Amino acid sequence: MTEISADRICEITRKLCLIPGLSGHEERVSAALRTELEEIGLDCESDVLGNLSATIEGSGDAPSALLFAHIDQLGGIVRKIEPDGRILFDRLGGLPEKALPAQRVVVTTEFGRDILGFIASKAHHATAAEEKYTVLPCRDLFIDAGFESSAEAEQAGIRVGCPVVYMPWCERMGANRLAGTSIDDRAGCAVVLEVARVLAKKKIRPTVHVVFSVQEEFNLRGVLPAALRLCPNAAIQVDLILATDTPDMSERGDVRLGGGPALSMYSFHGRGTLNGVIPHPGLVRLMEKSASAAGAPIQRSAHIGALTDLSYIQFQGKGVACIDVGFPMRYSHSAAELCDLRDLAGLAEVLAHALEHIRESDLERRPGNV
Numbered sequence: 001m002t003e004i005s006a007d008r009i010c011e012i013t014r015k016l017c018l019i020p021g022l023s024g025h026e027e028r029v030s031a032a033l034r035t036e037l038e039e040i041g042l043d044c045e046s047d048v049l050g051n052l053s054a055t056i057e058g059s060g061d062a063p064s065a066l067l068f069a070h071i072d073q074l075g076g077i078v079r080k081i082e083p084d085g086r087i088l089f090d091r092l093g094g095l096p097e098k099a100l101p102a103q104r105v106v107v108t109t110e111f112g113r114d115i116l117g118f119i120a121s122k123a124h125h126a127t128a129a130e131e132k133y134t135v136l137p138c139r140d141l142f143i144d145a146g147f148e149s150s151a152e153a154e155q156a157g158i159r160v161g162c163p164v165v166y167m168p169w170c171e172r173m174g175a176n177r178l179a180g181t182s183i184d185d186r187a188g189c190a191v192v193l194e195v196a197r198v199l200a201k202k203k204i205r206p207t208v209h210v211v212f213s214v215q216e217e218f219n220l221r222g223v224l225p226a227a228l229r230l231c232p233n234a235a236i237q238v239d240l241i242l243a244t245d246t247p248d249m250s251e252r253g254d255v256r257l258g259g260g261p262a263l264s265m266y267s268f269h270g271r272g273t274l275n276g277v278i279p280h281p282g283l284v285r286l287m288e289k290s291a292s293a294a295g296a297p298i299q300r301s302a303h304i305g306a307l308t309d310l311s312y313i314q315f316q317g318k319g320v321a322c323i324d325v326g327f328p329m330r331y332s333h334s335a336a337e338l339c340d341l342r343d344l345a346g347l348a349e350v351l352a353h354a355l356e357h358i359r360e361s362d363l364e365r366r367p368g369n370v
Contacts, residue, residue, distance in 0.1 A: 003197070003198045003201070003352070004194060004198065004345055004348045004349050004352065005194065005345075006341045006342070006344065006345035008190075008194060009187075009190045009191060009194050009341065009344045009345060009348065010172070010178060010190075010341050010344075012036065012189075012190040012193055012194075013170065013178060013183070013186055013187045013189075013190040013344070014170040014171075014178070014180070015032065016029060016032060016033075016071075016182075016186035016189055016190065017168060017169070017170035017180045017181060017182050017183065017186045018168045018169070018170060019032060019168065020073075020106050020108055020114060020163070020165045020168060021071060021072055021073055021165075021182070022072065022073060022074075022075045022076075022077075022092060022108075022163035022164070022165050023072040023073070023074070023075075023092055023093060023214065023215045023216070023217045023218035023222075024072070024092075024163075024214070024215055024218060025072075025108065025163045026050050026071050026072050026214045026215075027050065029071045029072075029186075029189075029212075030046065030050060030052045030071060030212065030214075033052055033071065033189060033193070033212050034052060036193050037052075037054050037193070037196070037210070040193075040196055040197050040200050041200060042054035042055075042056065042196065042200065042210070043055075047225045047226060047229070048225065049214055049215065049222050049225055050214040050215075050222075051211055051212065051213050051214055051222065051223060051225060051226040052071070052211070052212040053209060053210065053211045053212075053226050053230070054196070054209075054210045055207065055208070055209050055210070055230075056196065056199050056200055056205065056207065056208045056209075056210065057207055058205055058206045058207035058208070059203060059204050059205055060204055060205070060206065061360075062205075062206035062207075062358055062359055062360070063206060063232075063233035063234055063358060063359070063360055063362075063363055064206060064207040064208070064209065064230075064231075064232045064233050064234070065206055065207070065208050065209070065232055065233065065234045065235070065236060065355055065358060066208075066209045066211060066226075066227060066230060066232035066234070066235040066236065066313070066320075067192055067195060067196075067208055067209070067210055067211070067236050067238070067351065067355065068192065068209075068210070068211035068212065068213050068223060068226075068235070068236075068237055068238070068309075069185050069188035069189045069191070069192045069212060069213070069237070069238040069239060070185050070188070070189075070212070070213045070214070070215075070216030070217070070222070070223070070239070070308075070309060071185070071186070071189055071212045071213065071214060072213075072214050072215055072216055072217050072218070072222070073093075073165055073166075073181070073182040073184075073186075073217060074091075074092060074093030074094055074095050074165075074217040074333060075091075075092055075093065075095065075105075075163060075164050075165035075166065076089035076090060076091050076092055076095060076105075076138065076163075076164035076165075077089060077090050077092050077161060077162070077163060077164065078107065078158060078159065078160055078161060078162040078163075078164060079160060080160065081150040081153050081154065081158060081160070082142070082150065083149065083150050084148070084149065084150075085145070085146075085147030085148050085149050085150060085152055085153050086120075086142040086143070086144060086147075087107065087117065087142060087143040087144075087145060087147075087153065087158065087164075088139075088142050088143075089138060089141070089142075089143060089164050090138055090139070091138045092163075092217070092218060093217035093218060093333075094217070094333050095138065095333065096333050096334060097135055097136065097137055097138055097141075098135040099334050099335065100119045100136075100138070100141060101119055101120070101121035101122075101136070101141065102118065102119065102120075102121040103118065103119050103166060103167075103335050104116065104117070104118045104166070104167035104335075105117050105118060105119060105143060105164050105165065105166060105167055106164070106165055106166075106167050106168065107143065107145060107158055107162050107163070107164050108162060108163050108164075108165075109156060109157030109158050109159075109162060110157045110158075110159055110162065111156075111157035113156070113157060115145050115156060115157075115158065116145065116167065117143040117144055117145030117146070118143065118144055119141055119142070119143055119144075120141065120142055120143070120144050143164065145158075165181070165182075166181040166182075166335040167181070167335070168180070168181050168182070169181055170183075173338070176258065176340050176341050176342050177257070177338055177339070177340055177341070178338070178339055178340075178341055178344075179336055179337065179338045179339075180336070180337065181335055181336070181337070182337070183240070183329055183337035183338070183339050184239065184240045184329060184332055184333070184337055185216070185238070185239050185240065187240075187327060187329075187339055187344055188238040188239050188240070188326065188327070189212055190344065191238055191327070191344055191347050191348045191351070192210060192212070192238055194348040194352075195210075195348050195351045195352045195355065196208070196210045198348070198352040199352060199355060199356065202356055204356075205355070205356055206355060206356075206358055208355055209226075209230045209232055211223060211226045211227075211230075213226065213309055216308065216309045220273075220275075220307055220308065220309045220311060220312065221309065221312055222309065223309045223312075223313065224309075224312055224313070224316075227313045227316055227320075228316060231316075231317060232320060233320070233321065233363060234280070234283060234320065234321040234322070234323075234358065234362075234363060235310060235313045235314070235320050235321070235322045235323075236283070236322075236323055236325055236351065236354075236355075237308050237309065237310035237313075237322070237323075237324045237325070238325060238326060238347070238351070239308050239324065239326045240326050240327060240328075240329035240332060240337075240339075241255055241261075241262040241264060241299070241301045241324075241326040241327060241328050241329065242255065242301065242303060242306065242328075242329070242332065243255050243256060243257050243328040243329055243330045244256070245257060245259075245328075245330075246330060249330075252303055253301055253302065253303060254299070255299050255300075255301050255328050256299075256328060257328050257329075257330065257338070257339065257340040257343065258328075258340045258342055258343065259297060259299050259328065259343070260291070260296055260297030260298050260299055260342075260343060260346050261291075261296065261298055261299070261325060261326065261327055261328075261343055261346050261347035261350055262298065262299035262300060262301045262325070262326055262327070262328055263279065263284060263287055263288075263298060263299070263300050263301065263323065263324075263325055264277065264279065264301050264302070264323070264324035264325070264326065265278075265279060265284070265300050265301065265302045266278055266302035266303070267302075267303065267304075267306050267307060267308065267311075267324060268304045268305075268307075269304075269305070269306070269307040270304040270305055271305070273307060275307060275311040275312070276307060276311055277308070277310050277311050277314060277322055277323075277324055279322065279323040279324065280321035280322055280323060280363065281365070282321065282361070282362040282363050282364060282365075283321055283322070283323040283362060283363075284323065285362070286354050286357070286358060286362045287323065287325060287350060287354055289354075290350045290351075290353040290354035290357065291346075291350045293353055294346075294349040294350055294353045296346040296349050296350050297346070298346075298350065299328070308324055310322050310323075310324055321362075321363045325347065325350070325351065326347070327339050327340070327343040327344050327347050328340065328343055
């Protein structure tokens with residue numbers, strides 16, 4: 001399927017990764033995606049929460065499908081400005097506290113400016129032996145943005161509630177790898193755009209609702225207004241799949257970077273949120289047939305500890321056939337996430353083929369063997 005362009009996916013991912021977009025503050029990312037959708041020739045609309053959606057109208061009687069990826073990223077929220085100018089913050093989403101000291105961050109002000117700062121790390125020379133292996137919680141950390149007083153910080157536009165994210169960056173590494181902040185899930189957004197670009201040119205296609213959702217890293221439910229309004233027969237969520245090809249992850253599965261896109265066969269949060277996704281078997285078969293037809297390898301993943309906003313869509317109406325499909329990624333939620341461009345291009349190939357060929361029979365529940 002020559003319409004898919006790995007270079008275009010790479011460039012759009014890089015562009016999106018460089019835009020700060022904390023959960024609940026996704027407007028700048030949404031504006032960039034709106035421009036891309038309009039260039040494809042699709043009309044867009046946003047709802048009250050900020051979900052951006054566009055519909056590719058179908059030309060047949062195939063079931064309608066929702067294809068979506070989240071545009072927000074995790075980070076922090078300013079909770080207090082100390083008299084000496086230090087900025088205190090609380091985490092928003094799964095921010096890994098062990099990776100925070102000495103990280104560069106951006107605080108977006110009420111004036112729309114991005115203020116560079118860094119999360120302070122205690123001087124090594126003054127760190128006692130018993131402290132060297134201690135992970136400090138966010139409430140014991142602070143951001144130094146160079147201010148000498150709270151008045152100076154406030155004059156720059158920083159207020160309680162301002163968003164904080166990792167300093168955005170994104171770079172090619174080696175021949176095929178792409179690293180940066182918010183690869184989760186700006187790479188998924190780039191894949192969805194590429195699929196939309198391909199499907200919009202097809203003469204025979206189902207109705208496909210393309211949605212870029214908000215607040216996934218916050219409460220996993222931001223997409224619900226869009227899903228409830230569009231009432232799809234099937235929903236496909238595009239996000240990272242945990243790569244397990246490093247020593248610290250090898251016992252969790254067999255998913256590797258460069259090994260192709262992956263299907264999530266089972267996800268369950270397991271830490272207070274009793275939800276997850278067991279994919280619809282018909283959609284699993286469709287994705288595997290599409291991978292074979294596209295000549296793309298496909299991997300399988302099953303793990304506890306992760307959750308996506310697809311988990312809540314599946315229970316809407318009379319039920320929605322759902323599946324999580326994604327790209328392997330290393331070092332999730334850190335300031336340096338890593339993916340493989342071949343996996344992104346392969347994912348776009350599989351999704352474009354699957355959506356072009358989806359049928360009502362793919363959503364039927366087959367009786368099991370008794």
